[in-house]
Amino acid sequence: MTADLATSHEVFPSRLVAVTRRPHARVAAIEALRGSRVGVLRSSRAMAAVHDSKISGAEVSEYAGLQAALSALRDTTVDALLIELPEGLLALHDDALLELGVFLGTRRSYVYAVRSRDRALLAALNAYLQSLRSTPSWTAIVVRHFGPVTFEALSRAHLTDEAGYY
């Protein structure tokens, strides 16, 4: 991504989340990651989060992509993955044994980017996103793609306001 890109309004919020797979215990607190084997995606912010959260003794393995990381979780090469919430929700969709645990890191926004000079396109995209998110169908779209636990997860990650919107 270079400086000639401008970003849209938020499409979806995110924080890092610890994902485990039963029968492994769900990681309910950061302390539970200490001394464990943690999988992260290469070049993601998860490695820095492990350091910043003072997760001592964790053995961190990097994976090139989500599928490789999920495979390592399935074959118990790692105890937990530290990935972005949308990735965790999509993974949950495909594997009912996965569980979302503790959230780490600050809120980030999933956005679309357009070339900076395409101001009309950016304005149209922002208007579209704002309009879509104000309709009841937005909830249906989110649940259809990310699963029924999405809004509970967003709430637990403190990514929603008092009215339940994010």
Next chain:
Amino acid sequence: MRVLALVSALFVGCPSVAVSGNERAPLRVAVEGPMSAFDAALLTTFAKTRGRAL
């Protein structure tokens, strides 16, 4: 063809989505890697709101 270059950003490893088109040619979505169904749904509808077929 003028490239509007709409790409999904922020998450490293997130697939890129390029939307191309001009006044005469229909909007075209090109995806590098698997685009999520969520992005596909949103961007397809967005293209339709702009009166252009994918």
